[in-house]
Amino acid sequence: MTRLAEHERESIRGILGGLERDVSLLLEFGPEETPVTVIAGGREIDFAAETQALLQQLAELSDHVHLTVKETETRGNWPRTTVGGRLTYLGLPWGYELTTIVVAIAEAGRAASALSPESLELLAGLEHDVALEVFVTPT
Amino acid sequence: MLLAYRCALASLRVSAAAVEATEFPLAAERHGVVSVPAIVVDGRPAWVGNISEELFVARLLTAARAAQ
Numbered sequence: 001m002t003r004l005a006e007h008e009r010e011s012i013r014g015i016l017g018g019l020e021r022d023v024s025l026l027l028e029f030g031p032e033e034t035p036v037t038v039i040a041g042g043r044e045i046d047f048a049a050e051t052q053a054l055l056q057q058l059a060e061l062s063d064h065v066h067l068t069v070k071e072t073e074t075r076g077n078w079p080r081t082t083v084g085g086r087l088t089y090l091g092l093p094w095g096y097e098l099t100t101i102v103v104a105i106a107e108a109g110r111a112a113s114a115l116s117p118e119s120l121e122l123l124a125g126l127e128h129d130v131a132l133e134v135f136v137t138p139t
Numbered sequence: 140m141l142l143a144y145r146c147a148l149a150s151l152r153v154s155a156a157a158v159e160a161t162e163f164p165l166a167a168e169r170h171g172v173v174s175v176p177a178i179v180v181d182g183r184p185a186w187v188g189n190i191s192e193e194l195f196v197a198r199l200l201t202a203a204r205a206a207q
Contacts, residue, residue, distance in 0.1 A: 034163070034164075036161070047162060086148055086155075087144045087148070087155055090156055090159060090163060091157075091159025100140050100157050104144050107141070107145060108144075108148065113145065113148060113149045115192065116192060116193075118193070119196045122196050122200060123150040123153065126152040129153075130206075131156075131182070132146065132147065132155045132179070132180060133158050134140050134143050134158065134178050135157075135160045135166075135170065135176065136159060136160065136176055137159065137160050137175050138159065
């Protein structure tokens, strides 16, 4: 399993030190709908196990971060991490994408939105649900 | 991704998911993803690249209206 380097742990601990409220992490995994094999460092990557290991390490860095792990038998797009009950990450947040999860935790841990008043007013005018998906890569 | 997450936290009408493209290549292919970050709104490719908050919210609202 991937272990965070000490400098990474220190950096993340600093970011999570700014959390103003508790943040839940829910990791769900099960049989993958479309299994993908990735070899890295001479071994096949177990996405769910790697994700769980990373999230556990993140949770260890702040008393405000609480991890729950659920395994399902339902075929689907796994692993799925839900931050603060609202923010989703599909896949293993490795490489640069570790930052995405850390940022999600930091944002979910804010007491107030970081968006401008103008943006908040525009979003308040939404009359229908909107689903955003952002495709990212670890490199 | 930051702005998508901020919008989702600001409005219960907005959901935001990051999708690791190399792990879900079929989904990426379905949406024609060739570079990242690629933003899909209500299942439709919307734009690619990082943009300002003002532009992000404006595009989100425009794409949401177009998807209705």
